[in-house]
Amino acid sequence: MSDRLLEVEDLVVEYPVKGRRAAPLRVLKDVSVDIRAGECVGLVGESGSGKTTLGRAVLGLAPVTGGSIRYGGRDISHLSRRERRALSADIQVVFQDPYTSLNPAMTIEQILAEPLTVRDVDRAEARRRVRDLLDQVQLPADAGNRLPREFSGGQRQRIAIARALALEPRLIVCDEPVSALDLSTQARVLELFKEIQERTGVAYLFVSHDLAVVRHLSHRVAVMYRGEIVEWGDGDQVTSRPQHPYTQKLLLAAPVPDPVKQQQRRAERRRLLTAQRQAGQPAGALS
Structure with missing residues (x-):
């Protein structure tokens, strides 16, 4: 998989704030990520991290203030409604709430x-x-x-x-598509996503707050925190052996069925939080 289907480079998304002199709210800060043909890229982070905004920007539903979004080599950052409608055959979306x-x-x-x-x-x-x-x-x-x-x-x-x-389509943006489902149903729907990709070659931008979910599907994973990508790489590496403290926190926060391992995870999470505080880093990254 070497062909880049989607290229997001130094993307900035800002929203105006009420008040004459108020600075705009910067939701995405110089975000860069790419998706190859037939690949699944997982985009993971907690609520407010900016992951859904990135997906919306790709779909033309969020304003692009800076940087670019290129699809098949073409800049799609500022398409007209007619141009965006024509592109919808190539880029589709599955939303969180199926009802x-x-x-x-x-x-x-x-x-x-x-x-x-x-x-x-x-x-x-x-x-x-x-x-x-x-x-x-x-x-x-x-x-x-x-x-x-x-x-x-x-x-x-x-x-x-x-x-x-x-x-x-060649690309589907999946915005938390299994988060509203129970665990057994999640597993079956994730397997369906995998089967469809193997059969059709469609690419996914798979947005989720759950590392375990993106591990099931993703060839590569990007981790977002406060509007920035803090870790980006091979799916197995990022979801099993993360390097950034925020990704480590996400991994340790995920529940496991083994109570002994769960207790070990809680202890490790507390250790990371203590180390972060002693280093003078903001507690929010691991709280």
């Missing part, structure tokens, strides 16, 4: 067929494509006749994944 992201008044067939109108697909071909999408996400063909409320949370997220696949 609010689906129109409750539409059947699943209507939801999955709607993106196909971009390509002027006729009705018969749209129905065939919907059946194929349902099969890809392991849902029965008759699911197309039902409404979103008739499905469980895991099934609704499978429908959201199917909709993202409808236009055969």
Whole structure:
């Protein structure tokens, strides 16, 4: 995997703050990351770290103040609405909440067929494509006749994944797509993401607060803290043997089923926090 599909370089995102003389709020600070064709890059950090803002910037949903976002070599930082709509066939998204992201008044067939109108697909071909999408996400063909409320949370997220696949994108931004699901359902949906990538070659920007989740899928991992990337590298290395104190904290905070190991993790986390305080570093990085 050597082709760079997406290149984010020195990205800055700022939001205005009320007040005539107030400085804008800088949410992303010179962030650089890239995604290769067919690769999954995990983007991990706690709430407020800026990870979701980065995903939104790639989708054109957050203002780019500085730096650039290049897709296939083309700068997409400041596209018009028409240009962004044309790009939607290549870049899709799966949101965190699978229920609010689906129109409750539409059947699943209507939801999955709607993106196909971009390509002027006729009705018969749209129905065939919907059946194929349902099969890809392991849902029965008759699911197309039902409404979103008739499905469980895991099934609704499978429908959201199917909709993202409808236009055969090259990149999908996955914004905390399993955080609203229970652990057993998470595992099955993560395995589905993996199977789809192996079969289609689609790339993922996989946003999560959970190192264990991104470890399951990611070839490389970027760790965000206070709007900056503090660690970036091979997925196994970052999620198993992290170098930065903040990443170490995220790893130690993750629960494990073994009570002895869990107790050891708590002790190690306290040790890191004490060492950080003695070094005069801000406690927030490990609190």
